[in-house]
Amino acid sequence: MKKPTAKITALLVAAIIGAGAWYVTKQRPLVVNVAVVESNIPIKVFGLGTVEARVLSKIGFRLSNSIIQLNVDEGQQVRKGDVLARLDSTEHQARLAKSKAGILSANATVKGTAAAILKAKAVLAKKTQTNRRQQELYIKRTISAEMAESAKLEQDIAQTDLNISRSNLLAAKATLANSRAQLKLEEVVLGQHTLRAPYDAVIVARHMELGTVVKAGEPVFTLVDPKSVWVLGHISESRSGLIALGHPVEIRLRSRPHELFKGEVQRIDIESDRVTEERRVFFSCHGCLDKFNLGEQAEVYVTTAILEKALFVPENAVDDFDERKMVGTVWILMNDTLQRQSVTFGHRTLDARLSIISGLSKNVKVLTRLPKLLKQGRSARIAQENNP
Incomplete structure (x- = not known):
C-alpha cells in the first residue's frame, strides 16, 4: 500500500510544480517598464570634423629670381601690407x-x-x-x-x-x-620683387629659405585669415535633413577634450560625398580662434530641435525598425494586455531613443524594455514609470 501512495504523491508534486511553472511563464502578469512623456528634450546630431580656414592663401612672387630677404616664419601674425620677403632687384x-x-x-x-x-x-x-x-x-x-x-x-x-x-x-x-x-x-x-601680406593673417607655413631661386607663382608662404577659422563637420545624410543655417552647435576639440565650444551652422554644402554618403557642414567656433591648429579633429553636436513634449522609446525596444522610413513596431500595454503596434518616429536622440509621433491611441503605454517570455495577449503590469 505504501508504494502506490508514494507514486501518487510524486505525481501530485510534479503536477503542482508544472502548474506553477505554467502559471509563472504563461499566466502571471509580466512586470514591465513603460515610457512617459518628457519635456524640453534637445535633439542633437553628431558628426566628426576638422578645424579649417575659409580664407587660406598660398602666396608667392610673380617673377623668377633669388630670395634675398625673409622677414617672417611659421606662427607669426602679420598685418595687411607688411613686407614678408624680397627678391634680388x-x-x-x-x-x-x-x-x-x-x-x-x-x-x-x-x-x-x-x-x-x-x-x-x-x-x-x-x-x-x-x-x-x-x-x-x-x-x-x-x-x-x-x-x-x-x-x-x-x-x-x-x-x-x-x-x-x-x-x-x-x-x-x-x-x-x-x-x-x-x-x-x-x-x-x-x-613685384617685394612680397606683402594681402590681409591680416597668420603664417601657417614657410616653403622657401634665403638664397633660393623661386619660379614665378611658386608658393613661398601659406597664410590664413584667423577670423575665418571654422570647423568642417561630416554629417550622415540620414541625420542631416533637419540641419539649418544658424542652428547652435557644440564643438569639442581633440586637444582640449574637457572644453566645449559654442558655435552656429554657417554653411551647408549642396553636394554630398558620394562615397561616404555624408554632407559637409561648416560651423563657426567661438573661442577656437585663440589657439587653432588646422586639420585638428573635432566632435560636433548640432541642436536641430527642442521638443516641448515627446514620448521616447529606446531603439533596442523597437522591432522591424526602418531607419529610412522611420517606422517600426513597439510593444504596448493596453487594458493590462501586451500588444504589438506599428508606429511612426520623428526624431532620434544621441542616446539611441526614438520619439513617437503617430500610431498610438490614448491610454496606451509603450514598453521601454522587452523582458523575456514576452507574448502578445499576455497580461502585464507596470513596475515603475520612467521619470522625465
Whole structure:
C-alpha cells in the first residue's frame, strides 16, 4: 500500500510544480517598464570634423629670381601690407634708372621741338611779310615774276618747316608719354620683387629659405585669415535633413577634450560625398580662434530641435525598425494586455531613443524594455514609470 501512495504523491508534486511553472511563464502578469512623456528634450546630431580656414592663401612672387630677404616664419601674425620677403632687384633697379633717364631725354626733346616751332613761326611771319611786299611790287611791275615766285616759294617752305616742327613736337610728346609708361611699368615690376601680406593673417607655413631661386607663382608662404577659422563637420545624410543655417552647435576639440565650444551652422554644402554618403557642414567656433591648429579633429553636436513634449522609446525596444522610413513596431500595454503596434518616429536622440509621433491611441503605454517570455495577449503590469 505504501508504494502506490508514494507514486501518487510524486505525481501530485510534479503536477503542482508544472502548474506553477505554467502559471509563472504563461499566466502571471509580466512586470514591465513603460515610457512617459518628457519635456524640453534637445535633439542633437553628431558628426566628426576638422578645424579649417575659409580664407587660406598660398602666396608667392610673380617673377623668377633669388630670395634675398625673409622677414617672417611659421606662427607669426602679420598685418595687411607688411613686407614678408624680397627678391634680388639689382637688374630692375638699373632698368628703372634707365627709364628715368629716358624721360629726361624725351622731356628735353619736347622742349627743343617747342622752341623749334617758335622759331618756325617767326620765320614764317617774316617770309609771309616779305612775300606780301614782293607781290605788291610785282603788281606794280617793279620786280620780275621770278622774284615774286621766289618770295612765294620761301613762304611755302617756311610753312612746311612749321608743320614739320609741329609733327616733331607730337612725336616728342608721344615719346615722353611712352617713357613715362615704361617708367611706371618698371616701377610695377620692381614692386613685384617685394612680397606683402594681402590681409591680416597668420603664417601657417614657410616653403622657401634665403638664397633660393623661386619660379614665378611658386608658393613661398601659406597664410590664413584667423577670423575665418571654422570647423568642417561630416554629417550622415540620414541625420542631416533637419540641419539649418544658424542652428547652435557644440564643438569639442581633440586637444582640449574637457572644453566645449559654442558655435552656429554657417554653411551647408549642396553636394554630398558620394562615397561616404555624408554632407559637409561648416560651423563657426567661438573661442577656437585663440589657439587653432588646422586639420585638428573635432566632435560636433548640432541642436536641430527642442521638443516641448515627446514620448521616447529606446531603439533596442523597437522591432522591424526602418531607419529610412522611420517606422517600426513597439510593444504596448493596453487594458493590462501586451500588444504589438506599428508606429511612426520623428526624431532620434544621441542616446539611441526614438520619439513617437503617430500610431498610438490614448491610454496606451509603450514598453521601454522587452523582458523575456514576452507574448502578445499576455497580461502585464507596470513596475515603475520612467521619470522625465
